[in-house]
Amino acid sequence: MSSNPPRSDVVTVGGQAVIEGVMMRAPSGWAVAVRTPEGRIQAVRHPLPRLSSRSRAARIPFIRGILVLGESLTLGFRALSWSAQKAVGEDEEPLTRWQMVGSLSVALLIFAGVFIVAPALAADAVAGQSHLWFATVEALIRIALFVGYIWLIGRSREIQRVFRYHGAEHMAIHAYEAGEPLSVEAIGRHRPEHPRCGTSFLLIVMLASIVLFTLLGRPDWPLLVASRVLGIPVIAGVSYELLRWSGTRSGPLSRWLAAPGLWLQKLTTGVPDRGMIEVAVCSLLSAVDPEEADRLVAMGGVPEEAAAARATSEV
Numbered sequence: 641m642s643s644n645p646p647r648s649d650v651v652t653v654g655g656q657a658v659i660e661g662v663m664m665r666a667p668s669g670w671a672v673a674v675r676t677p678e679g680r681i682q683a684v685r686h687p688l689p690r691l692s693s694r695s696r697a698a699r700i701p702f703i704r705g706i707l708v709l710g711e712s713l714t715l716g717f718r719a720l721s722w723s724a725q726k727a728v729g730e731d732e733e734p735l736t737r738w739q740m741v742g743s744l745s746v747a748l749l750i751f752a753g754v755f756i757v758a759p760a761l762a763a764d765a766v767a768g769q770s771h772l773w774f775a776t777v778e779a780l781i782r783i784a785l786f787v788g789y790i791w792l793i794g795r796s797r798e799i800q801r802v803f804r805y806h807g808a809e810h811m812a813i814h815a816y817e818a819g820e821p822l823s824v825e826a827i828g829r830h831r832p833e834h835p836r837c838g839t840s841f842l843l844i845v846m847l848a849s850i851v852l853f854t855l856l857g858r859p860d861w862p863l864l865v866a867s868r869v870l871g872i873p874v875i876a877g878v879s880y881e882l883l884r885w886s887g888t889r890s891g892p893l894s895r896w897l898a899a900p901g902l903w904l905q906k907l908t909t910g911v912p913d914r915g916m917i918e919v920a921v922c923s924l925l926s927a928v929d930p931e932e933a934d935r936l937v938a939m940g941g942v943p944e945e946a947a948a949a950r951a952t953s954e955v
Contacts, residue, residue, distance in 0.1 A: 646811055653813055653927060654836060656716055657806035658723035663921045664809070664927035671926035671951055672719045673919050674726045680849040681919055683725060683926045685951035688715075705880025706873050712838070717743060755786055756849065756868045764861060786846055790839075790907050800910060807832030808912035808920035810905075816936075822921045824914050825939025832909035833902045835894075840901025844879040847900070877924065922946035 655664040661674030667690045673683035691698040691711055700703045763778035793799050814830035815822060849868075852875060856867050886897035912920070921943060925933040930952060937947050 652817065652925065654712075655809045655813070655923065655927075656719065656838060657802045657809055658719050659727045659802065660919075661723050661726075662805055662809045662812075662923040663716070663719035663723075664813075664923040665712075666924075666927040666929070666932075668929055669927055670715055670719075671923050672722050673926060673946075673949065673951075674723045675915060675919050675924035676726055681922050681945055681949035683922050683949055683951040684722065685926045701881055702874075702877035705877040705884075708880060713748075724844050727783070745830060752869055752872060755782060755846070756872060757865055759785065760853070760868050761861070763947075764864060766857070767858075769856045774858050775850070778849040778853065782846055782849065786842070787904070787907075790904070794907055803908055804910035804912045805916050805919070807909040808916040809923075810834035810837065810909060811912070812917065812920040814923050816924060821939045821941035822924065822936055822946075824917050824921075826941060827917050827921070832911060835898040835902065835944040836883060837901060837905055837908075839905050839908045840898065841879055841883050843901050843904050844882055844897075845875050848875045848879050848882070864919055875899075918943045918946045922949050926951040 653664055655662055655665045657663075658672060659672065661672060661678075663670065663672045665688075669685055669687045671683055671685040673681055676682050690709060695707065697814065698707045759778045759781035762781055763774050767774035768775050785906075794803060802859070809828040810832050811827045812822065813834060815827045819832075820826045852871055853868065856871075858864070859867065882897055883901075886894040922945075925936060925942070925946060928936070933950060936942060
């Protein structure tokens with residue numbers, strides 16, 4: 641199965657799985673496609689130029705990672721809100737802007753508390769006087785919590801479907817970046833894992849936090865908590881650069897950096913069925929420029945339902 645970096649003449653795209661669908665992000669816009677309870681594919685497209693064209697700060701290494709992460713989280717919540725609305729029917733009220741801000745803030749606080757601060761406090765309580773043992777215990781607890789959480793939620797049948805859509809997203813991106821037709825057969829030959837996945841980013845964040853926090857030593861607990869919280873933006877910036885570099889290179893070092901994330905994606909991706917791949921193709925066709933979408937359709941092999949349902953207008 642292919643896992644080559646994208647060809648230089650093809651723009652890179654990203655995305656995420658949502659409820660019964662896929663969100664795709666292209667340089668000039670982003671789109672969501674879902675399969676409704678009636679079995680139809682429905683898609684929506686939003687124009688959004690690349691962040692680096694809207695902000696000079698987004699062109700600065702390490703700082704751009706923080707900004708990209710913030711925008712990705714915002715788009716992800718909007719995509720999830722739209723897919724949830726389609727899953728329950730048109731009568732359901734969508735989340736307001738402030739509801740999304742509140743939900744995102746709560747999610748970030750929970751993430752920081754459970755995966756960043758709690759392991760440090762637990763290690764401080766059991767590690768005795770040894771700084772090396774403290775760093776080791778903190779690292780083991782953090783990784784165990786993260787992997788255990790992913791494994792646990794993956795036991796749910798609903799989440800397993802999301803993970804299969806996650807695989808469809810990656811496989812469609814693999815085929816597109818390899819310059820292949822977006823047919824179900826061509827996409828099906830690719831692997832569900834992708835080196836630029838958000839799962840890989842989170843794992844790199846975990847590993848980078850181990851290195852940084854080990855270097856900081858073992859301060860008193862108020863400074864300990866503050867260092868873990870304030871260190872998150874620094875870690876995010878470094879992790880983004882590592883993920884960006886490993887996802888666009890094919891040498892031994894990039895493969896070594898990508899390997900842990902690809903292993904972890906064995907838990908967060910699954911092999912999709914034909915219908916899931918069709919939704920991913922529709923999302924991709926909707927996200928790219930109309931001219932690019934027309935080119936992809938003209939190559940042949942695009943599922944008829946995906947081509948017919950792609951979003952051609954912007955909201």
